[in-house]
Amino acid sequence: MTVLFGTLGWRPQSLIPSIRSTEGLERVVFYHSDHAKSRDARAKVMEFCRSLGVPATGVELSDAFDLLESAGRIRDDLRKEKASGTAIRFNIAGGTRLMSCAALLVCVLEGIPATYVHDETYREIQLPLLRISYGAGLSPKQRQVLAFLVKNRDKRFSETGLAQAVGVHKATMNHHLRKLEAMGAVERVTDPADARRLIIRPAPGMELLIG
Amino acid sequence: MRTLIATMGFDERRVLPSLRLLPYDHLVLVAGRDTFRSSGFRQLRTLEPDLETIRVNPFDLAGCLDAIRQSIRAAASRGPVRISATGGTKILTMAGIFAAFEEGIEAWYCDPEPIRLPILRGVRLIEGFAPAEQMLIRLLRRRNRLDRLVSAVMARGIPRRSVLGAVRSLEKKGLITAELEAGRAFVSPTPRFELLRAHLQEPPGKA
Secondary structure, eight states: OEEEEEEESSSSGGGGHHHHHOEEEEEEEEEEEEOOHHHHHHHHHHHHHHHHOEEEEEEESSSSTHHHHHHHHHHHHHHHHHHTTEEEEEEESSOOOOHHHHHHHHHHHOOOEEEEEEEOOOOOOEEOOOOOOOGGGGGHHHHHHHHHHHHHHTOBBBBBHHHEEEEEEEHHHHHHHHHHHTTEEEEEEEEEEEEEEEEEEOOOHHHHHHO | OEEEEEOOOOOGTTTTHHHHOOOOEEEEEEOOTTTTGGGHHHHHHHHHHTOOEOOOTTTTHHHHHHHHHHHHHHHHHHHEEEEEEOSOHHHHHHHHHHHHHHTTEEEEESSSSSEEOOOOOOOOGGGGGGGHHHHHHOOOSEEEEEHHHHHHHHTTTOOHHHHHHHHHHHTTSSSSEEEEEEEEEEEEHHHHHHHHHHHHHHHOOOO
């Protein structure tokens, strides 16, 4: 059985082809904005699903123009579904450009098969996404350091302080941080409270990578 | 030399925040034919006479992906590369983001606030594949008998067990399909594999 996720804008036609083409469709979950036309489109999609006897859930995003917030919400829902072992598909065609981008990001990071529906022909286009977890590009220790920094984003850690907090030697921490910095996953910035001190902070959006 | 690759549509105002916020020495604009005839583009040309243009069909995902990928590879030999996937059609934007993931370059979305997308610099998608998987990908061009393919990979020094594991793994990743026909196993590349082929094939080297 497959759960179909989707983003929805003003046109239900951007989602309906995927509802039709999904084999063994168990449920449909779609995200839309609070715009009146999006709500109209939601009603049409719900009606279509009802006629097929497929349960559907429309999720109204609080801010469809906030890419990272939308991506965070979508990722949390996808992970819950993934944990239950159900097959997942994602149609990223509808909604605001930011909603589509957020969905694409999550699909790449989580290795979820994604499709796009052409604006004029309504033909489904499969996106060349791999079913691999992108975060696997980090070593377990790099992941641990980054996860710690993401979890404690509001705290200020120097390199030495971070080594103590994570429980590794400061030379080992320096090695991991140089690698993470080269990948653009962390940044060294001057401490606003003490200009002589450099603090380490995760790059924006790394929450999506680590979870 | 720092290169900024920006996707663009009719509205040049969507590209301007990227140009203002992301420093560059060389600018590459990727857009459809009609965009390059627009007044917005002409205005941009007067501001940046040395900009490089790449014409794509902004509704053809594979074409956009291929063009952006080639542009990234060319620019990467000259220095750091960034992509701003803010303008153009949704397909062009998606191709830009996906190419950045494939090639491991920084990607930004500036509308108008700059958002750095969580892409690891220098981490290419190909690095997620084991050596046996990479070898299989290079050898599989069309539907083929599994035993012949396995022999071909083993002839390159990879143990049979690793090759069979790689077949299962590629199937799980959605890149190949395996089927039985008249008692023989066959493997075929999927449409997803075809779209990724250029990225997954080994770059040409010296003989």
